[in-house]
Amino acid sequence: MFNLSVDIDINSGFCFGVVYAIEMAEDILNEEGHLYCLGDIVHNDEEVKRLEKMGLRIINHEELKSLRDAKVLIRAHGEPPSTYQLAIQNNLELIDASCPVVLKLQNRIKNSFDKEENIYIYGKHGHAEVVGLLGQTNDQAVVFQDIEELNLEELPSEITLYSQTTKSTDKFYEINQMLQENGISVKTNDTICRQVSNRDKELREFAKKFDVIVFVSGTKSSNGKVLHKICADQNPRTHFVSSIGDVKSEWFGKDERVGICGATSTPMWLMEEIKGHLEKL
Structure with missing residues (x-):
């Protein structure tokens, strides 16, 4: 011993965004016994298995295209506008559990895009949240995981900087400082979830x-x-x-x-x- x-x-x-999504899923599963979810509801296999036993079915974007007349949960990471358009075409009822912090960020990026600003997003390539953010800009924003990916000499003189909500605040401000030290005017948006x-x-x-x-x-x-x-x-x-x-x-x-x-x-x-x-x- x-x-x-x-x-x-x-x-x-769980952060509150994940709690919110799981509670929404549980409520529907308890009532109806089945529900589709677009992507893993949470990046934890044990929790996904628990919900799958209750009747949750994880589907990908390819499977969503052929789905008709069903309920589909949007997880906390959020989705690009194209997902909502597809839902209308396929008569899908979306249960939107996008995290409020992510939704606010999506709206801010959309406003920047409408103003034709040069948008740069500090985030992980291909991450579900980042895909949703990129969608607000018709995939025109630049996503980077590390400042070394950017050619500072070729960057526009003015950029608008955003961050995936789960990134490190220290790293974000470090990047912000490096950009300014290289003579770039940065409109900084700290959108990291505290x-x-x-x-x-x-x-x-x-x-x-x-x-x-x-x-x-x-x-x-x-x-x-x-x-x-x-x-x-x-x-x-x-x-x-x-x-x-x-x-x-x-x-x-x-x-x-x-x-x-x-x-x-x-x-x-x-x-x-x-x-x-x-x-x-």
């Missing part, structure tokens, strides 16, 4: 308090990769797991203190399950 003392980070787990970005600071403090950190996240979660690195930088004995099956007893010593934390897409029930497992080791 290891006799581990285990604590879960109270700030970890519920997500504040987790950086909270996790730094949390990771230092324990002998071992078990970071729980789905492998598809961008936010999970970023937050896991933050924990690992503070505590080298940080281990990434997606389910109980990934936990290894050789990570722990007798009477050690273990902290469990996770991404904005990690369900609390999964962290509780892992806590119970560790307490039995």
